[in-house]
Amino acid sequence: xxxxxxxxxxxxxxxxxxxxxxxxxxxxxxxxxxxxxxxxxxxxxxxxxxxxxxxxxxxxxxxxxxxxxxxxxxxxxxxxxxxxxxxxxxxxxxxxxxxxxxxxxxxxxxxxxxxxxxxxxxxxxxxxxxxxxxxxxxxxxxxxxxxxxxxxxxxxxxxxxxxxxxxxxxxxxxxxxxxxxxxxxxxxxxxxxxxxxxxxxxxxxxxxxxxxxxxxxxxxxxxxxxxxxxxxxxxxxxxxxxxxxxxxxxxxxxxxxxxxxxxxxxxxxxxxxxxxxxxxxxxxxxxxxxxxxxx
Numbered sequence: 001x002x003x004x005x006x007x008x009x010x011x012x013x014x015x016x017x018x019x020x021x022x023x024x025x026x027x028x029x030x031x032x033x034x035x036x037x038x039x040x041x042x043x044x045x046x047x048x049x050x051x052x053x054x055x056x057x058x059x060x061x062x063x064x065x066x067x068x069x070x071x072x073x074x075x076x077x078x079x080x081x082x083x084x085x086x087x088x089x090x091x092x093x094x095x096x097x098x099x100x101x102x103x104x105x106x107x108x109x110x111x112x113x114x115x116x117x118x119x120x121x122x123x124x125x126x127x128x129x130x131x132x133x134x135x136x137x138x139x140x141x142x143x144x145x146x147x148x149x150x151x152x153x154x155x156x157x158x159x160x161x162x163x164x165x166x167x168x169x170x171x172x173x174x175x176x177x178x179x180x181x182x183x184x185x186x187x188x189x190x191x192x193x194x195x196x197x198x199x200x201x202x203x204x205x206x207x208x209x210x211x212x213x214x215x216x217x218x219x220x221x222x223x224x225x226x227x228x229x230x231x232x233x234x235x236x237x238x239x240x241x242x243x244x245x246x247x248x249x250x251x252x253x254x255x256x257x258x259x260x261x262x263x264x265x266x267x268x269x270x271x272x273x274x275x276x277x278x279x280x281x282x283x284x285x286x287x288x289x290x291x292x293x294x295x
Contacts, residue, residue: 003195005166011192012201023188023243023292030276031239032285033232034202035093036158036181036249037082037117039108040126041100042071049126049161050215071253075105078256083111085261089268094282096122096158096181096249099142102149109149118281119146120156121177128163136171143175155179156282158204170195179286187235187244189289200289202245202282207231209249214260224255225263229270236274245285 025032042048047060048067055061086093095112097119102109112119121142123129132138139157146154157172158181172180173194181204183192191198206212208228213219228248235244248267250256255264271277280288 006170006193006195007166011169011194012190015190017187017242020188020242023289025243025278025288027278028276029278031235031244031246032278032280032288033271034245034247034280034282034285035086035091036096036120036204036247036282037079037086037093038096038122038158038249038251039075039079039098039101039105040071040122040160040251041098041104042068043125043127044068046127050211052215074251074253074256075108078252078254079108081256081258081261082250082252082264083115085265085268087115089265089272091268091279092117092281094118094120094156096120097146098122098126098160099124099138099145102145113150118156118283119150119152119154120158120181120282121146121154122158123160126160128161129159129165129168130163135165135168136175139171139175139177143177155286156181156202158182162204162206169199173197173199179282181247181282187238187246188242189245189285191293200286202285203247205247205249208247210251210254210260211249214254215251221259222263224260225267228267232267232271232274236277239276 044063048064051067052070053066095117124138124142129135143154153176155178157177162182164182169192173196179200179202181202183201184204184206187203189200189202192201208231210224213224232246235246238244
């Protein structure tokens with residue numbers, strides 16, 4: 001027996017942010033900044049998820065050593081710049097991780113675990129959910145890998161490339177995931193309907209996210225900082241009346257390179273100079289939101 005897939009408009013009704021009941025943060029805070037560090041396993045036997053060098057004569061080649069190496073630099077070097085920066089400024093991020101990273105890049109996983117970062121599922125390898133042979137098996141395998149390392153079942157999920165089929169949300173909810181980062185359509189958490197109960201969408205981003213900014217649009221090294229400062233300043237102004245969540249999403253092979261890391265540091269210095277800002281993980285934001293909707 002088959003069931004009709006739920007479309008986006010079946011999962012959530014339209015809601016103007018100006019019409020909603022207020023969401024109150026503790027300690028007189030007015031907004032949340034959520035930092036996501038994405039670590040991925042790029043399979044050398046498959047086409048690379050991103051390219052910094054287009055293939056010679058426009059013909060895709062495998063193995064794609066230069067683009068695989070571009071990403072590998074982030075895992076060997078760039079991650080550690082971001083890790084040091086976040087430790088120095090006291091920001092605990094969410095680690096969006098492919099399940100296989102916990103096997104292939106154990107040193108990174110162990111460092112995140114020791115520093116009490118949140119682990120969020122990000123697919124088993126970096127491959128669109130549309131191309132996964134068995135979504136449920138891949139989701140379970142990722143959840144199990146995180147639980148085996150951390151001793152905790154992850155509550156959050158970010159699909160590779162934010163890709164979902166019409167069935168992905170239902171599978172995630174059935175497998176115990178409580179929030180997703182794929183739906184970049186709001187400044188506040190919202191509940192999405194699934195066939196087994198609600199799942200929360202946390203405000204993720206494709207605007208203050210270094211993949212579209214550097215990997216696709218090829219902006220200058222300092223432009224991400226300028227955009228993110230402008231994004232923060234506007235949300236901070238609006239948060240005087242309506243609570244807002246701002247996500248900052250970074251990848252080691254993009255933001256962890258020498259000519260960009262200093263601008264990331266400047267961005268956080270600007271944000272930390274403002275009062276009333278909570279630097280929370282996705283799980284902390286979810287816990288707070290759940291208290292709000294129960295009141």
